[in-house]
Amino acid sequence: MNVLILGGSGFLGTAVAQACVRSGATVRVLSRSGRATAGEGVRGDVRLPRLGLSAAELARVRTETTHVVFCFGSVSWTSGPGEVLETHSSGTRSALAFLRELPHLRQAVHVSSLLALGRSEGRITNRELYTGQRFRNWYEYGKYCAERLVRDTPELPVGVVRFGPVLGPDPRGGRPDTRHGLPMAFPHLLAGYPVHLARRGDFPCWITDVSSAAEIVLKALDKPIGRATWTWFDPALPTLGEVFTEVCRPWGVVPKIVEAAPLGRFTRLIGERVGTPRELADYAEPWLDLDVDVLKEIPEPWPVPDPDYLGATGEALRAGTASTETLRAGAEKRALS
Structure with missing residues (x-):
């Protein structure tokens, strides 16, 4: 090829x-x-x-x-x-x-x-x-x-x-990019801020x-x-809550995942001011009803995901970040902007 x-x-x-x-x-x-x-x-x-x-x-x-x-x-x-x-x-x-x-x-x-x-x-x-x-x-x-x-x-x-x-x-050897998408939540969680999710994130992402x-x-x-x-997707189907928990594990941090139902629209209106990055606010509920049998259309053998790729993400983020204080300062700056 x-x-x-x-x-x-x-x-x-x-x-x-x-x-x-x-x-x-x-x-x-x-x-x-x-x-x-x-x-x-x-x-x-x-x-x-x-x-x-x-x-x-x-x-x-x-x-x-x-x-x-x-x-x-x-x-x-x-x-x-x-x-x-x-x-x-x-x-x-x-x-x-x-x-x-x-x-x-x-x-x-x-x-x-x-x-x-x-x-x-x-x-x-x-x-x-x-x-x-x-x-x-x-x-x-x-x-x-x-x-x-x-x-x-x-x-x-x-x-x-x-x-x-x-x-x-x-794979380029740098620090994971937390400026976009789902990883935007990582600095907030690692700095101790809550993230509001339906069913506390108990749904596949x-x-x-x-x-x-x-x-x-x-x-x-x-x-x-x-x-x-x-x-x-990972056939093990980790939930969004499990993803956040595993990424935070190498830091010794238990993420604060809050049930979103009592806040709902309020969470979306004020976004980061209550600890939910604006990119995540619209994904705080189950994303779509995907038939898991779609995997069967891929010829086997399938690749095997790294069993600790979520923890490894947290480790790589930890290696490229000075401290949780740095994360907190960044999260506060974004919340006030």
């Missing part, structure tokens, strides 16, 4: 690049910085025609690429419409156009998100995308638009792999570890997935 990973310098993209290199594939990682921790780094931009590649790089990539991974886009749940639509919608459209120029393309994989399903009603399988759902934020809508574009391009061999939140130590997620993308390239949709 000669794999081109679009957005391969990010958290999951780096893990995918590393998994592909371990498998013996030739790997190119396209990013705006042109840097890569695994494989060859290539400077480009998915929002530009022909990925913004130089003439020499364009000729080389066209001639040699056999497999492509779409792993780009902002992961912030609070991104505005401009950033989201430019990256997820326009970027996906540009990437799909580029695939048409690859004479030796065998398989491409679009990394999507379960959040593309928004607030869906009823049991969800791999078949559904539009269910009449409402979207909690522009991120969800952007992921929906990107997957819609992929599904509406039947002439190209592009499959879809959906994930929920992906955790674990940063469809989480997995970055290593097994990367292996699923590699499997989708290699099997290959064709035009199918796969969904992957």
Whole structure:
């Protein structure tokens, strides 16, 4: 395989690049910085025609690429419409156009998100995308638009792999990013602030570890997935409450998880001022009714998630943070902003 990973310098993209290199594939990682921790780094931009590649790089990539991974886009749940639509919608459209120029393309994989399903009603399988759902934020809508574009391009061999939140130590070797998504809650909990959740977080959040997620993308390239949709999450189905408890464990902290029912709308209105990061407020209740049998559509053997990837996330965060006082100061600053 000669794999081109679009957005391969990010958290999951780096893990995918590393998994592909371990498998013996030739790997190119396209990013705006042109840097890569695994494989060859290539400077480009998915929002530009022909990925913004130089003439020499364009000729080389066209001639040699056999497999492509779409792993780009902002992961912030609070991104505005401009950033989201430019990256997820326009970027996906540009990437799909580029695939048409690859004479030796065998398989491409679009990394999507379960959040593309928004607030869906009823049991969800791999078949559904539009269910009449409402979207909690522009991120969800952007992921929906990107997957819609992929599904509406039947002439190209592009499959879809959906994930929920992906955790674990940063494969780039840095501190886990707590600026976006579910990890925004970690500094609050570690600093002793409460997080308000329905049923005290006793519901699945469809989480997995970055290593097994990367292996699923590699499997989708290699099997290959064709035009199918796969969904992957930790088969152990840890609840949101368990996720927070395990991430806090290496710190010797028991997270303060408060039943959200008495607060409800109040929690959403004042968000961080009562200890709930604004990105988490709309996810304080069960997210969707996902049929767990979707896992059976992925050919076995399945990768085995690291048994302590949640604790390892907490350890990596601890190694990169001076103290709980630092976390508290950061949480207070965000609450007052």
